[in-house]
Amino acid sequence: MAWETVIGLEVHVQLRTRTKMFCGNRTTFGDPPNTNVCPVCLGLPGALPVPNAEAIRLAVRGAIALGCTVHETSVFARKNYFYPDLPKGYQISQFDRPLATGGSVTFESPDRGRMKVGITRLHVEEDAGKLLHDRVPGKTAVDLNRAGTPLAEIVSEPDLRSPAEARAYLTTLRQILIYAGVSDCSMEQGSLRVDANLSIRPTGVEKLGTKTEVKNMNSFANVERALEAERERQVVLVESGRRVEQVTLLFNAGTGQVKPTRSKEESHDYRYFPDPDLPPLVLTPKWIAEQRAALPELPEAKRERLERVYALSATDTRALTAEAPLARYFESVVDAGADPKTAANWVMGDVMSSYNESGSFPVSPSRLAALIGLVRDGVVSHQAAKRLFSELAKSDEEAPRAAAERLGLVQVSEGNALRGWVDEVLAANPAEVTRFRQGEIKLMSFFVGQVMKKSRGKADPKGVQPVLQERLAQVK
């Protein structure tokens, strides 16, 4: 039987604030355990939460960027459960009145092309602490630095149909949230976490199958792997006549397998109720409009604009908009006078490699534009230009033209030097010369290549051919 996979994702992102959701402690990653704590995030008797305005602002930006309706009134609720990393015995979250609902994300599905995933809701909540099992032998230690860190939970509709599609959606979601400045979205530092719901049903059947929840994936690649494993597990279960139970499973990156957690933990009744310590969160339409106006251009809009304004291909614009700084850099290079397609090729090539390595742009846009101008004017060859680029990356003082001259990269398109290299090449390859004269004219490109090699890139390929023609005709 053919099975259809149905996937919905719950993504938690850490809002990029300096301080926690309900108190003034720092949110820095990696500090010594229990150093960023206070009566509020420790849940000491008598302490009260006060909402972090910046966290609300960032969550609203995220909601707008995902096309959600931001509600003028939303309500904080207590989610009650006991766990040693949860200081108050409840988590402050939002339940039946979340901050925002009803958005969508457009992305490129590897299976179905451009498509939309519905965003059910986005709400704000506080994070729990962390249990450390390797710190004290035989005991579990609690680190509450992370307790109270502001999170936005983004719940998608079950619109995804394959693990690869889920991964592509996550990539786009992450890109949007980074563009909007909402979160760093670093899975390594835990500022983006994914819980995935998956069910299967016979192709063509409307009714959803029983879903399971998969957790503990530390990269998008592992989300895909985990979902593949879970899909496979469910198919095997159903095809062998058994039923899928509603369980939570943990992914083991080492084995690539998913394992159900103890099912006892699943009978949670969180007894949500409005948190009496926090009045309803009321946002004015004017303020919400200001947040909308303050949003930067988002990836989708940027792609469309780059395609339209610079006549670039969809593939090019996707690469250029992978990260906002790349697109910004590209546009600066064009503004400084470079041809858009040539600038795009540079940005997608050498510029992107160095950016991915260093996170910065060692060659300023105006210098790259000047370099592109040198190639266009035939002053340096394309090959030499690459060498020149890495030279320019070492220091930001020298002008491209001066550096090209200092390195002897200025092309030679006529004169004695060129004739000298041509003669040397012809003298060194008598057999090829003979074959050429016998009519094997495709050897011309061989000779050009040899001359370029001899000149170490300095010869202008356009100038080499006429000289070669001339010399091959002369020498008898």
Added chain:
Amino acid sequence: MTATAGQRGIGATTARETAKRLADAASLNATLSWSEELLDAEGARVDGMNKPGPLAGIPIALKDNIVTVEQPTTCGSRILEGYVSPYNATVVERLRAAGALIAAKTNLDEFAMGSSTEHSAFGRVKNPLDPSRVPGGSSGGSAALVAAGVVPVALGSETGGSVRQPASFCGVVGVKPSYGRVSRYGLVAFGSSLDCISVFGRTVDDAAPVLSTISGPDALDATTVARPPLGLPKALPNLAGMTFGLPKEYFPPDLDAGVAAALRRTTEMIKQLGGSVREVSLPNSVYAVPTYYIIAPAEAAANLARYDGVRYGQRRVGPEGDIRALYRTTRGEGFGEEVRRRILVGTYVLSAGYYDAYYRKAQRVRALIAEDFRRVFQDVDLLLTPTTPTPAFKAGEKTEDPVAMYLADVFVCSMSLAGLPALSLPVGRSNGLPIGAQIVAPYFEEERMLSAARILEQNTDALAEVR
């Protein structure tokens, strides 16, 4: 008050006198912690202040659910035995800055759950007027200390009448402010949407400046309201132009005869002073006690979840040695019976399948109760009711019957649910036991309420027998 602002050495003198009075009153079991050393240190601190402040040298006792750095804060519970807070409650900071001396931490029903101060893990508090009787609760320790003349003022906390009711039983003034008037930061939470730090005083003029000092918005409590600070009550020449509503639901036929007589006398006094009275109706108030006993336990069940033995307080490792046994044993042994009962009730009413029938419905009734008050306050300036259905009852009389105990708060719960300011004023005695009249004001109209109470107080012999 006894102390005068700016007097040199007033702190040291007050400290010594207060220590002596505290020692003399030990048999009441009204305090959970105080020491001569801490009192002397408080006195020295006050004497060293550049500007003594409006409460200079006034000794104040605090209910032991208000956190302090200097003394332990136990909430009358084994589970917090020995717990010392690393920070002071906002009200404590404000009192200290105003020159008050923190004199003692007072006994209470465990986590403020009770109406008789018999539910403390550290023993019951005795009513100073008759040690065989209860002082009311849950702020019984604070009420008893003021009634015994140990301190002129004390802080208690209200969730559903826990200051007004003991004030009535002990013959002192008890003032509950509007919800949002006084910061709850540092008040150990019971029912967060109801909890109000409140003030006991021998007189209205004792209590009012303390309430004024601790009131006002606090950046640490998101439920405080930004309104102008609470001023002191006016010296009214009479009650001319002031209308008191007498809600008929608060004067049932079976009201204690002494209580009824005292309220009749107060009603007469209002008229003599030029005020008018009028019968009004608050029909939904009859649902106040059951509504309260759904909402308060629901919030309490969540608020008390933090006492799990993981981070602070008492920890009891269970026989199995795992985390669930730790929770079960710490909480099972640490909490008393009444607290466990309310946690169970609260957990039940919030559970899936019961939420709509209990918690949601209770919230709707709460809104109706509040709406009743809004409606009558369009016609009257203040309300007058008995504070309690009877004078102080005997110790042990209601401990076996939780519902009978809950009904001791039948006249005080509704104002808590509506978030309104209310006070209890001693207006007479019946068989030697004090009787309180309750005055209720519209939201944030404490000044009107205190001004009216003040002139009534001045024209009432609260020690006289009524019949």
